Amino acid sequence: MTIAVHPVDAALDLAASITPRLTELADPIDRGETPPQEAYDLIRESGLLAAMIPIENGGLGLDFADYTRLLAELAAANGAIALGFNMHNVAIGSLFEADVDALGSTGVAFRDWVIDQVVVGRTMFASAASEPATGARLRGISTVYRRDGDGYVLDGHKSFVSLSGVADHYVVTARPHDDDSDVEVSHFVVSAGDPGVSFSTEWAGTALRGTSTAQMFLADTRIHADRLFLGVEGMSLFKAVRDPHWMAAGYLGAYLGLSEAIVDFAAQRLGADERRRSQAADVQRLGAMTVALQATRALTTAAARGVVDRRSDQATNATVYAAKHHLGETAQSLAAQAVALVGSAAMAADQPLQRLLREVQFCSIMPAKPADCLDYVGKSTLGANMFDVSNHGW
Known part of the structure; x- marks a missing residue:
């Protein structure tokens, strides 16, 4: 009997084949010692460029929720490369959420060209x-x-x-x-x-x-x-007003993965210290970090799953903006808490936390910015029609 492999499991297996090397490359790339091309070559050769392309067209067939999970796995290994990979999917991901029958001949021809470029040519957008x-x-x-x-x-x-x-x-x-x-x-x-x-x-x-x-x-x-x-x-x-998830929050998985890497680092350092791991205050601080991570993971997952189940729905979009805001705030808070918990060793140049601390700061800089997220959620809560372009400041 043949057991079907879920698309996300197949994608995660491909990711697992390259994440050890992506992890090794993270700090040399960050320091400017190694160009990022090697990391992106790994992405190309793995077949992950076709993550969003339907299985029947030679791709991996991920939906937005599965993609968010994949991106988190990549980002836990190398946040910068995961964010770069996300820009490829931001560029083309919406193509594969559209109803093919509604595209018309010109739209279908364009979609087919993109599929050929990615699947056959392994080109990056x-x-x-x-x-x-x-x-x-x-x-x-x-x-x-x-x-x-x-x-x-x-x-x-x-x-x-x-x-x-x-x-x-x-x-x-x-x-x-x-x-x-x-x-x-x-x-x-x-x-x-x-x-x-x-x-x-x-x-x-x-x-x-x-x-x-x-x-x-x-x-x-x-x-x-x-x-x-x-x-x-x-x-x-x-289109961006009705379906803002790619433009406003396509990279949520990346910052979730970075957040997970921060908590994992703190847990490893505390776990390796026999004295401190028996101190209730330190254990509880790690527990609080874990709770915050679980909360932002749950909201991010709910937003990504909502896009799959109820795309072009105002309530879904409000959750997307809420998740973007919450994750941005939480990622930076977790980084600060990790530094306080681990101590000066956390900022050692040969340890990853100093890089993670710098990387998570960019979540609130990237669109949609915190004020834009809160503006959308607030207006939506008050009953505004958020499909009206005039209700958007950005």
């Missing part, structure tokens, strides 16, 4: 949405496109583009050059080698060097019409 003046907000972006014969020409400047120089294709947001509206936003796929595409040197942040983040410039960049995302113009903002 990335998202290029943030801009210097507007951040990750889709409203008010300055990158523009114009129609030109059988294609489009794009001009603009993107900031904080993860996987710069690593990904093969970038999903770029742009508005019509002759339209002052801030809601008509479209997505286009621009390839790394397209004319007029260039990148700055990598951003010199205090952490997450493995995300290979840089600025992206588009100068008179011409692409064919079939690189318009799903073949539809002007729907990107409305």
Whole structure:
């Protein structure tokens, strides 16, 4: 008798085959001693780039909840690489949540092209949405496109583009050059080698060097019409309002994994100290950290499962924003508590906690920011229609 393997179990097995090496690479990449390319090559070779692609199309067939669990496993080993991997899925994940029958011939052709690129070509996608003046907000972006014969020409400047120089294709947001509206936003796929595409040197942040983040410039960049995302113009903002989970919280699994790594480190250090592990105060502090981790894991899991069961539902979206806020606050709190519990040894340069402490700070910086999360949850609680674009500040 053949026993069916659940998609997430197959994906976790693939992850387990590379996480030991990802763990080894985490600190050298963070210190700038090793380029992150080796880690992303492991992701490519493992087959994990096809995590969200349906099984019938040669992928692993994960849904958003399964994906969140996979991302947590990767992040516990290497948070920066997990966050970079997430940007690949942010760029294409929504394609495989859509009803294929409703896509139309152009949309299906675009979807099939992406599947072929990932499954056969093992190419990596990335998202290029943030801009210097507007951040990750889709409203008010300055990158523009114009129609030109059988294609489009794009001009603009993107900031904080993860996987710069690593990904093969970038999903770029742009508005019509002759339209002052801030809601008509479209997505286009621009390839790394397209004319007029260039990148700055990598951003010199205090952490997450493995995300290979840089600025992206588009100068008179011409692409064919079939690189318009799903073949539809002007729907990107409305899609993000109805289904915000990728844009606002796709990386929840990554910060959950980082949080788990922090608590695991604290538990290992306390467990190895015969004297301190018998002290009630220290054991209780570890217990409080574990309770906080369990609470944020439960909320994150509920949000991810809600996306699968009740996508495009306002209550689900409110839970997504709530989970993003709670996890951001909890991750930073756990890091501070771990330092206090473990002591000065926690900040040793050859120990991972000093890196984890720096990495979790970025959860509240990434969209949606804490105030935006609370704004959404508060308005939703008061009964506002959160499918109305005007109710969103970002």
